[in-house]
Amino acid sequence: MLTWCHANIDPIKGQFCNKHLAEAEVFKNNNLGSNIKVSISASPPPHTLYYTIMLKSNVMISRFSNCICNKLNLKFCRRMGIAIVGIIIQALSCCFPPTVQAAKYVFHRANYCLKLKKKFQVVEDKMTTLTKIREDVRSETRKTRLTGVCEAWLQKVESIEKKVNNIRAEYYITMESNCLSGCCPNVYARYNYGKLLMQTTDEILALSEESKTMDKIANRRELRAVESMPVKRFEEQTTMSHTLKELFTCLKTREFKRIGVWGMPGVGKTTLMGTLNNLMDDEMFDIVIWVTVSKDWSPRKVQDDIARRLKLNVEKDESDTSVAGKLHSYLKSKRYLLLLDDVWKKIDLLSIGIPNCEELDGCKVILASRDLKVCNQMGTDRNVKLETLQNDEARRLFLEKVGEVSPCIHSEVFEKILEQCGNLPLAIVTVGMALRRKYSKSVWNDTLRSLLSPAVGKTDLDEMYELLRFSYDQLSDDIKNCFLYAALYPDGHDIYIDDLIEYWKAEGFFEDCKSFADAHDRGRHILETLLDASMLQRSTRPEHVQMHQMLRDVAMKIAFPNGESPKFLVKTGVKKQQIPEEKEWEQVERISLMSSDLNCLPMQLNCPELTTLFLQSNPVLRVIPETFFVRMSKLRVVDLSNTEIQFLPKSLFALSNLRGLNLNGCRHLKAFPSLKSYLLVPFVKYGHLENLELLDIRGTGITCLATEVRKFPTLRSLKVSSTNFADYVGKAATIPQQLEELIIDVERNDTQWNSKAQALVHELVKLENLNALRFFFPDVECFKRFTEYSVAWPDRSWRAFQFIVGLHDGGSKLSVGRWSGYLRFAGGASIPQGVQATLKHANAFELLDHEVVQDLSEFGMKNMYGLESCRVEGCKEIEYIFVGDDITLPCLKKLHAIDLPKLRGIWKGIVPQNGLASLMLLDLRRCPSLTMVLTLSAAQQLCLLEELRVKNCSNITEVVGYEETVKEGSILPKLKIMILNNLPKLDCIHKEESPLLTWRALEKIQINNCLLLCKLPLREHNLDALCTIRGEKEWWDALKWKDSTLQEKFQLLYKSDE
DSSP states (O other): OEEEEEEEEOGGGHHHHHHHHHHHHHHIIIIIGGGEEEEEEEOSSTTOEEEEEEEETTSOHHHHHHHHHHHHTOOOOHHHHHHHHHHHHHHHHTTOTHHHHHHHHHHHHHGGGSOHHHHHHHHHHHHHHHHHHHHHHHHHTTTSOBOHHHHHHHHHHHHHHHHHHHHHHHHHHHHTOEETTTTEEOHHHHHHHHHHHHHHHHHHHHHHHHHHHSOOBOOTTOOOSOOOOOOOOOTTOHHHHHHHHHHHHHHHOTTOOEEEEEOOTTSSHHHHHHHHHHHOOTTTOSEEEEEEOOTTOOHHHHHHHHHHHHTOOOOTTOOHHHHHHHHHHHHTTSOEEEEEEEEOSOOOHHHHTOOOGGGSTTOEEEEEESOHHHHHHTTOSEEEEOOOOOHHHHHHHHHHHHOSOOTTSOHHHHHHHHHHTTTOHHHHHHHHHHTTTOOOHHHHHHHHHHHTSOOSSOOHHHHHHHHHHHHHHTSOHHHHHHHHHHTTSOTTOOEEHHHHHHHHHHHTTTTTOOSHHHHHHHHHHHHHHHHHTTSSEEOSSTTEEEOOHHHHHHHHHHHSOTTSOOSEEEOOSOTTOOOOOHHHHTTOSEEEOOSSOOOOOOSOOOOTTOOEEEOOSOTTOOOOOTTTTTTOTTOOEEEOTTOOOOSOOGGGGGOTTOOEEEOTTOTTOOOOOOGGGGTTSTTOOTTTTTTOOEEEOTTSSOOSOOGGGGGOTTOOEEEEEGGGGTTOOSSSOOSOTTOSEEEEEOOTTOTTHHHHHHHHHHHHTTOSSOOEEEEEESSHHHHHHHHHHOSSTTTSOOSEEEEEEEOOOSSOSSOOSSOSSEEEEESOSSOOHHHHHHHTTOSEEEEESOSSOOOGGGGOGGGGTTOSEEEEESOTTOSEEEEOSSOOOTTOOEEEEESOTTOOEEEESOOOTTTTTTOOEEEEESOTTOOEEEOHHHHHHOTTOOEEEEESOTTOOEEEOOOTTOOSSOSSTTOOEEEEESOTTOOBSOSSOOTTOOOTTOOEEEEESOTTOOOOOOOGGGGGTOOEEEEOHHHHHHOOOSOHHHHHHHHTTEEEOO
16 A cells, blocks of 8 residues: 655745755655655646655654655645644554654644744743842842852843843744735744744743852852962973972872972072962862961961961961861861971971871872971971072073173173072072173172182071172162161061151151152162162062062171171061060160060160161050150151050150151050140150151041141151041141141041041142142042142142042052052043043043943043053943044053943054053953954054953954954064953954964963854964963863864863863
8 A cells, every 4th residue: 555645846946845855865765764755747837846755554654744844844734734644643553553653753743833822921931030030149149249150140041031032023923924825824933933932941941940059159268279379480490390390290199298399598499389389280189278487487377377278267366276176177178288388497287287198198298498307307208309500591590680791791700600609590680680781890890709708617508698698788878778677577578668668768768858759769769779689579469579588587697797786686477475685675776576476565675776666466465564665765667557555655755756656457546645644744855756757547446636646747647547537527627737648548437438528628728748648539529629729739740649539439449559640530420620630640540430431532542641550340331442543542551441331342443553552451341242352453553462351241252353454563472361251252362364463472371161262373383482271171172273283282281170
């Protein structure tokens, strides 16, 4: 028995028919074998073609009919089609069981066409529920940072919302669509629409379920396996590279649990340890802990550093045993790597709270020490010695630091100086920087003569001391004093630059500088000299410096000359500090007992030569005896900040030579008493504190500024908090008229500041000598009053200002470092003349939440000529950051564009040559209208750009756009870091390959949630500089490469973020 099925096809779709004929052939070959015969015949009328399909009765007719109906889009009436298929199935099901399964398949597919209105309503209801869930999530996380999972979920909801909107638009079109001249509904259209409805319902339900289990708020205490350390690169130093590889081998060797690194001072142990730390990942260890132990270490300091790294809460008064228990409890279940740098003595790790690594799987300890004996005492399984540099490595490093060497310098002198450095990296850097750009032959000869001066019984440490002492001897006397003063701070302490300079001034190092502005300029100059000579080093914190341990040792040795009384008494960072013996105090010029557990002081000390006393950061110091300062007549600097003192001793006000008094953070100090009460004290003479220049009472409990404060005739710098004006009524003048610097930090909880500010501005405008001011102006009118009526602003150049105009949230969002000229304008609805005028003097600008501005050019590009850093955030109308063809910002180094919903580009118009020539950092975040980061011509002008960050920009498709007009030049030649995060539509870095885009300087690539990006613009030459490629494993595995060999090479640099 044979069954015939005919299908009439319009000749206009002849090609379409041929396509489906091929599909029928496939169906025949794969499903029905020889049981189907397909033929094509033409018969009158000539415009009609017939597909004649013969099937034997034992063929699954229903399945084939369904396939033909779907593929060829036959215009059968829905009910008629179902009825016919039903009759056929009923007739054959009793004889042919396979037809039952076929029937289920047919009716499953037919179900897509049924009850479309009900299915549509289900989609609407589920989407309404999902929308409410999304609003709850947004409300819950409005003031917090979202997890990546939550951000991705919100994006999925936004995507499904767009899909539902399209479904709504197609509903009525589909329901009214008919075929057969309107005689019956369009089955094919309903089938596709119904299928879409059911798929969308499933997607919505899946997102609703996902919302129940996902983490919404990012854990701010989340631990990263590795925290990067700031270290210098040493690619060309094969000695250190070899040692690093040896350490990696030790880490992979199961038997080596404790590993020692030892070598003489200055050989590079800290650099090696820091590099090792940065190369670790979470595959080998759950947590990598870095601790700098230092010479003045204590068990509690090590515990605090580890607890801080683990983000564990530790109270100040908590016992060491309790802290050890917390550390042990946390680490016993972790694969940890403990890196201990600068270890001087044996440390009992178990008593500190470190679980025994010998008893745990996957745990290691690496310690670095100058002494091999210390490593052995710590029970190391393997000790690795870090040797000095090889001759060629030392030469390269020395040449790098010295710079150009004059031809008049004899090669023999050069070689002998290099030889005297002993191939020690620290010595080479120190001596090299001292000789940098020194072209005089006499200077080089004298340098060699100093280095060759005889020294008896040298040890390794003595040799290093002689080398570093040489650099010290090259300094002028005033710079030497400044260098030695920095040694009053503990090992590894971050020294705030402004504090250091102000203490130098108070000590009398800048006697020829009459104003604070002149003193700051001189201090900055000296600081740069010390940094350039490697006598100080920059901290990772902006506007802070540190002194290297070896250099601090040199300073201490100078301060303790043989056969003479010591000039310094320095006992910093010592827990359970004992009061030094009286003989230790008598002849010293400077005393530092900071950052200790000092809890009491003697009633009186005889220190006739003392000029500086550091007692800050002693959290248990509560009382200073009334007569403590009586015999310290030469005292010029007293720092009591961050102590628990409640009262100031009366003897303090007898210090007629006192220049600087720092009480910052003395929260229990409730009053700055009237000075009249001290006139009755016998040992206090009239005219006390008559030379006080610097007073800092920020963070104290003082609620009013006594009227006596403005009577200090020499007070030049006053630093206060807004809460110090709690009782301020604005009737009596509070601010001393001779002030040069005024800093007012506004506390977030100070709700009365707006009214206080209005009154204080009336005093500010009268200060004739003011040249440094930090102030929060609550509104534009208040700021306008100051700029228009101030007798000091801006007739002459100010040393520094930090103005916040408009909304205040308690702090700056822009890390501007030195605030020589910082302006923040928030919540504006216009562009005030005062803001534009102030911009002329600013080097950092923040524009937040402006309501109408469309580009920064509206503020006047000439006004922003000197900007070095700029942040634009939350401005809803901005479409371009800059607009114009003749705009030049030669100083701009950092640009941040954040939460700009209409932003279409950085620059509109032709980017002029050198328009952004100094830009080093470009940061783009949450700019949904942006489709491309840079045009090729714009990128060509960013010749100094080092870091590019693009995050959460949902419509970006490429980083650098193609332009045929750009034919020559280099593109982004200095770019070192590229971070691309959460760019769902990004499918390429640069669509058209260009020989101008070589990416030769790239050191780090980080790609996250950019799954459409399937190709990286990397070539063989990129291996020279590239250090790491980070991203999800799924993305990395899907990347396409031109060459499998190249893929293998870059695989070595890849690190998974999962």
